[in-house]
Amino acid sequence: MLEVKNLSFAFKDKPILNDVSFTLADGQIIGLVAPNGTGKTTLLRLLCGLLPSRDAQIELNGVSLQKQHTAFLKQLFFLESSNHLYADLTVRDHLLYVKKMWQSDVDVDSTVAELGMQSYYKKKIKSLSLGMKQHALLAMYIISDAQTMFIDEPLNGLDPTSIQQFEQEFRKLRAAGKTLLVSSHQMDSVGRVCDNVFFLKDQQINDVTNTGQDMMALYTQMFMTEAAANV
Ligand SMILES: Nc1ncnc2c1ncn2[C@@H]1O[C@H](COP(=O)(O)OP(=O)(O)OP(=O)(O)O)[C@@H](O)[C@H]1O
Numbered sequence: 001m002l003e004v005k006n007l008s009f010a011f012k013d014k015p016i017l018n019d020v021s022f023t024l025a026d027g028q029i030i031g032l033v034a035p036n037g038t039g040k041t042t043l044l045r046l047l048c049g050l051l052p053s054r055d056a057q058i059e060l061n062g063v064s065l066q067k068q069h070t071a072f073l074k075q076l077f078f079l080e081s082s083n084h085l086y087a088d089l090t091v092r093d094h095l096l097y098v099k100k101m102w103q104s105d106v107d108v109d110s111t112v113a114e115l116g117m118q119s120y121y122k123k124k125i126k127s128l129s130l131g132m133k134q135h136a137l138l139a140m141y142i143i144s145d146a147q148t149m150f151i152d153e154p155l156n157g158l159d160p161t162s163i164q165q166f167e168q169e170f171r172k173l174r175a176a177g178k179t180l181l182v183s184s185h186q187m188d189s190v191g192r193v194c195d196n197v198f199f200l201k202d203q204q205i206n207d208v209t210n211t212g213q214d215m216m217a218l219y220t221q222m223f224m225t226e227a228a229a230n231v
């Protein structure tokens with residue numbers, strides 16, 4: 001379980017979060033939703049110490065981000081985007097690296113087969129398409145076997161079949177008791193897989209339980225009516 005208390009953050013004069021507190025329960029997929037430039041990626045960076053959280057209390061299964069940083073990080077996996085992959089290394093290199101560093105028992109070959117990556121997993125990252133790199137990134141998450149996963153816009157650039165495949169993998173991770181915080185602009189997908197959705201607005205998190213409501217309608221109500229009024 002991730003517990004966050006009193007988290008505030010600003011870039012100079014741009015406030016991003018104002019005294020935010022929330023909990024992520026185990027075995028849940030939580031969607032993180034907001035328009036471009038609101039602070040989704042910033043929040044994910046804060047939650048693993050890539051940005052300073054100073055006065056906040058952030059604990060993962062009772063381990064403090066600030067006081068027990070290494071032990072905290074061992075429990076989670078976050079790789080912001082496929083831009084952070086090493087261009088001259090292969091997919092295989094990345095997967096073996098994660099398996100070793102996270103001391104994981106998850107089998108690389110069967111993960112590659114499950115995600116349909118056999119034809120390119122020995123290729124260098126620089127020769128892959130965006131969708132292929134997104135698959136490589138997802139494979140790294142799966143192989144890490146980390147309890148908690150922060151995933152930033154994993155569905156970017158995916159074809160409809162791959163989106164369904166990713167949703168299936170997220171559900172499998174949830175069934176295995178993992179905690180997933182997943183940012184996305186794909187509201188239909190958010191509606192299909194998320195247990196709860198964090199709508200980030202006015203530096204606050206609005207935590208909405210997914211009871212099968214139309215997430216796009218909710219998004220419009222929350223964000224677009226205001227944007228239209230400002231035109
Ligand atoms: N390193 C930085 N220095 C200064 N401002 C930053 C920095 N990183 C992000 N910002 C600003 O913080 C705000 C939130 O950015 P962030 O990347 O978290 O948004 P986001 O919700 O992830 O957007 P997107 O949907 O486009 O990925 C933006 O106004 C951005 O310009």
Ligand SMILES: [Mg+2]
Nearest residue numbers: 040041042152
């Ligand atoms: Mg972002």
